Amino acid sequence: MAQKCGRPDATWGDGWSCSSSNRSGNETDRAALLAFKHAVLGSPAGPLSSWNDSLPLCQWQGVSCLPRRAGRVTALSLASPGLAGSIPPAISNLTFLSSLELSDNGLIGSIPPSIGGMHCLCRLDLSGNQLGGAIPGEAGVLLTNMTHLDLSRNLLVGHIPSELGRLAALVDLNLSQNHLTGSIPPSLAALSSLQSINLASNILTGTIPPSLFANLMALVMFTVKFNNLRGSLPEEIGQSRSLQSIVAALNNHARKLPASIYNLTFLGKIELSYNSFTTLLPDIGDLLPHLYFLSMFENKLTEGVPVSLGNASAMHLINLGENNLVGLMPANLGVLRDLAHLSLSVNMLHVQVANLSRELVWLSFEDNRISGTIPSGISKLAGLATLRFQVNNFSGAIPESVGLLTNMVDFLVFGNRLTGTIPLLLGNLTKLTQLELSENQLVGEVPPSLAGCRSLAYLSVVGNRLTGTIPPRIFTIRAMSYILNMLNNLLSGELSAEVGHLQSLQTLDLANNRLTGAIPGTISQCQMLQRLDLHGNMFTGGVSLSTFGALKGLKELDMSGKNLSGEFPRFLQDLQYSQVLNLSFNCLAGEVPVKGVFANATAELHRKVSYMELSNATNGFSSGNLIGAGSHGSVYQGTMLQEDGAELAVAVKVFGLRQQRGALATFVAECEALRHVRHRNLARILTVCDSVDSKGADFKALVYGYMPNGSLERWLHPEPGEDEDDDSGTLTLVQRLNAAVDVALVLDYLHNDCEVPIVHCDLKPSNVLLDDDMVARVGDFGLASSLVLMGSIGYIAPEYGMGGQACASGDVYSYGILLLEMLTGKTATDAVFRDGLTLARFVGEAANSGGVGGVLFVADPRLVSAGRNRPLVQRAAQERCLVSVARIGVSCASELPMERPGMKQVANEMAKLRASLVDRPAPRLPHGHITTVRI
Incomplete structure (x- = not known):
């Protein structure tokens, strides 16, 4: 039954407070409902299928009537039935309607102004549709009984009508997730009964009217997050003494909380995340005794x-x-006995862990500068389920007492300076699902007792100094x-046949260890494997069909090394x-297959080409x-004939041996570099031409596969007039992240995984090429290993200009x-960057002074405008992503080499950042596990 609502001075005898001049029976209602049915396009078998002559209209699905008022329709509720089409003006003929709920459908068009004639209406919910146009001002003038108005999650535009200030009975107003512009009308301050205002995720500008907090004494919830508002919270906020929750993640330039917030003596929840606040009030805990929730993330x-x-x-x-x-x-903080979640991650704290509540469930200090040891007394936190200490400066051993935290689900301490062995008592943590001990200085063997962690879905010990064999019990x-x-350790011995028990495992990485013997055939039982990396070990034997042929879902296989033998595995x-296969540096023999993953592979025994062949091709x-020119040569597009007669698009890089100094050394350096590298994100070299031209002069060229999508520079900085009216010429945020991850991975490979x-x-956008699938490939190794000035203006590391040697930090x-x-x-050489201002300093200062808003201010407008059309959750994720990109970029471009991270860390961070924005398979955790959500 519809909710009773309205004013007590206009009641009917049955308790309903509404008046209407139209009481001519329900034929008018019937006609209005049939007009509505005709206007919306629901499924033939959907809820409107009952709207026919076989049933009285009061029995039609979603329709409620008031029998004592001659069977007039008083409520229409059709939430989520899959309706489309538009709302017809004739719906206003339902003059006794008190509740209209059409949320979560696919309705389009505008809200008909005639809806303002429904004088009895007290609840209107059109949220979750695709309604456009402006909010009709008539709704505010005539709907005087309205108590709940929800138009959120639509495509509404224009200003918030000032007439809404006439809805004297309104309790709940939700206009979030639209495209509303203009300012918040001060007239809303007249709504004395209002308890909740949600204007989040619009394009509102201006300041918050002070009168809102001075007059709205019943206000419980106020949210305006993700707008373009400016200023600070009004001092008048302190006059709203019954306010229980401020969810005001203001995307503005506010700097500090107003002292008048102390007047909110009943305030229990403060959520001001994603802002630019710089000060947390020092007496906040003393003067807000009921505060239970504080988030300023x-x-x-x-x-x-x-x-x-x-x-x-x-x-x-x-x-x-x-x-x-x-x-x-x-x-x-240890005396806060009700404290269950504590997160101080990504700050610059330099202290050891304090005594904390025994009731603590979540403890996160990740990405700080905390030093010292992990105290053995941490075992007193008996309720702890999540412990995140990763990326700090913790040293010393992992205390055995961690094994007493039997409620632990996540234990993440990677990226520290921890020493000693892996505690045996970790095997007591039967609820543990994630154990991350990577990038420390741990020694000794992997304890077999870890097999006691029977819920473990994720185990990583990458980059330590672990020795001995891998316990079969694992x-x-x-x-x-x-x-x-277990990548990058000193593990030895044979890989146990017990590995076949990991039948649900998706990724197994044992690369860069000292494992020997044959690869056990039981690995074929790991039916869910998608990525298998065994490279850099000393395995012997062959690659058999019985072992690997059963791994039907395998996407990446790397067994490069020196000792595998036998026939080349055609079954692959x-x-x-x-998608990725690496069997290089082994002793395999026989013919390379031509189907499947091999269909797009180019032969490693390069075909020789002559000057004349390249001249004809170009x-x-x-x-x-001519498609490009650099300091040591020019690049031409061409078409070559393959041995089978098919045409092949190529890019020919010709070195200017006579015109450009250092070109010969550059050619030699690039050939030497390309001879030692194999990576999917490197430009695909086809062959080399070392010959003489038509005049008898030396001629040297490199022939690459042609990249039809050109360079990253072309996409970031199109020619004037190019793609001005075509969004397809703009890289999306995901595409930019993909390219950034591709480049990071190849640099990590060059720095850390090559034999030399x-x-x-000379990394710059013009040297990053994009293939058919927009996969980034890095080219131009002309300066690698050379002794000349290394790099291009704007991209060259500062220390190179002072005679520094080439190094990874550059x-x-x-x-x-x-x-x-x-x-x-x-561009790094934009005219705005002068007088000491660099691109890195430009972004760093904007981020430090303006937070999210500052980053959005300096971000590419094409990215920001695209993000505004996204739903709230996606927009928030994208804006967090932009901030993280700014943080990583500024950190990498630090003036001092010792302050820059390594490329392995950067590649990992960028990959995780992309995964946070793009749907990726999540770990399948055991039934009954505790999931952790970052608040």
Whole structure:
């Protein structure tokens, strides 16, 4: 039955408060409903199928009537039945209607102004459709009984009508997730009964009218997050003494919380995440005794955590992550006995862990500068389920007492300086689903006791100094369904046949160890494997069909090394999902297959080409074929004939041996670099031409596969007039992230995984090419290993200009500039960058002073405008992503080499960042596990 609503001075005898001049029977209602049925296009078998003469209209699905008013329709509720079409003006003939709910359908068109004539209407919910146009002002003038108005999650445009201030009975107003512009009308302050206002995710500008908080004494919830509002919270907010929750994630330039917030003595929840606030009020815990929820995630807080926070006795959750907090964490946080979630991640704290509540469930200090040891007393946190200490400066051993935290689900301590062995007692953690010990200095053997972690789905010990054999018992953890990664250790011995028990595992990475013997045939039982990396070991024997042919879902297989023998495994061409295959540096013999993953592979025994063949392919190296020129040569587009007669598009890089100094050394350096590298994100070299031209002069050229999508520079900086009215010429955020990850992966490979580490020395957008699938491939190794000035202006590391030697950190600097160029759309040599202002400093200052808003201000407008059309959750994720891109780019482009991260860390961060924005398979965790959600 519809909700009773309205004013007591206009009641009917049955308790309904409404008046109407139309009481001519329900034939008018019937005609209005049939007009509605005709206008919306539901499924023939849908809810409107009952709207026919076989039933009285009061029995039609979604229709409610008031019998004592001659069977007039009083409510229409059709939420989520799959309706399309538009709302007809005739719906206003339902003059006794008090509730209209059409949420979560596919309705289009505009809201008919005639809806304002429905004088009895007190609840209107049209949320979750595709309605456009403006909000009719008539709704505010005539719907005087309205108590609930929800038009959220549509495509509405224009201003918020000031007439809505006449809805004197309104309790709940929700206009979020539209495209509304203009300012918040001060007339809303007249709605004295209003308890909730939600205007989030629009394009509102201006400031918050002070009168809202001065007059709306019943207000419980106020949210305007993700707009373009400016200023700070009005001082008048303190006059709204009954306010229980402020969800005001203002995307503006506010700097500090107003002191008048202390007047909200009943305030229980403060959520001000994703802003630019720089100050947390020092007495917040003393003067807000009922505060139980404080979240200021991703602001610009710079001072320490206030000691008074330890006096907030009702506190349940504290999230001050992703700020710039420094100094001491108050020891008195340990007296907060109700505290269950504490996150101070991504700050600059330098302190050890304080005594905390025994009731704590979530503890996150990730990505800080916390030093010292993990205290053995941490075992007192008996309720702890999530512990995240990754990317800090923790040293010393992992205390055995961690094994007493039997409720632990996630234990992440990677990226520290931990030493000693892996504690045996970790095997007691039967609820543990994620164990991440990577990138530390752990020694000793992998303890067999870890098999006691029967819920473990993810285990990584990458980049330590672990020795001994891999315990067979590890492979008996049947819950291991996501990742088992022991890359870059000193593990030895044979791979146990017990590995076949990991039948649900998706990724197995044992690369760069000292494993020997044959690869066990039981690995064929790992039916869910998608990625298998065994390279850099000393395995012997062959690659058999019985072992690998059964792995039908395998996408990546790397067994490069030195000792595999036998016939080349032709059956690998039948793995239909295979994308990456590396069997290099072995002793395999026989013919390489030509189907499946091999169909697009080019032969490694390069066909020799002559000067004349390349001249014919490029129309005599004509200017019409010229597609690029650099400091050591020119690049021409051409078409060559293959041995089977088919045409092949190529890019021919001709070195200017006579015109350009250092060209010969560059040719030699690039050939030497390309001889040692194999990576999917490197430009595909086809062959080399070392000959003489038609005049008898030396001629040297490299022939690459032609990249039809050109360089990254072309996409970031199109020619004037190009693609101005065509969004298809703009790279999306996901496409830019894909390119950034591709480049990061190849630099990580060059720096860390080549037999002889290689420094590129000239990374810039013109040297990043995009193939048919928009996969980025890095080319131009002309400066690698050379002794000349290394790099291009704007991208060259500062230390190179002072005579510094080529090093990996120089490539990191260039990558940071490249990343910031993708973020901002500005070249590193833009005219705005002068008088000491660089691209890195430009983005860094904007991010430090403006937070999310600052980053959006300097971001490429094409990215920002595209993001505004996204739903709330997607838009928030994209804006967080842009901030992270800015942070990583600025860090990579630090002036001092020692402050730059390594490319392996950068590649990992960029991959995780992309995964946060793009749907990826999630780990399948055991039934009954505790999932962790970052608040």
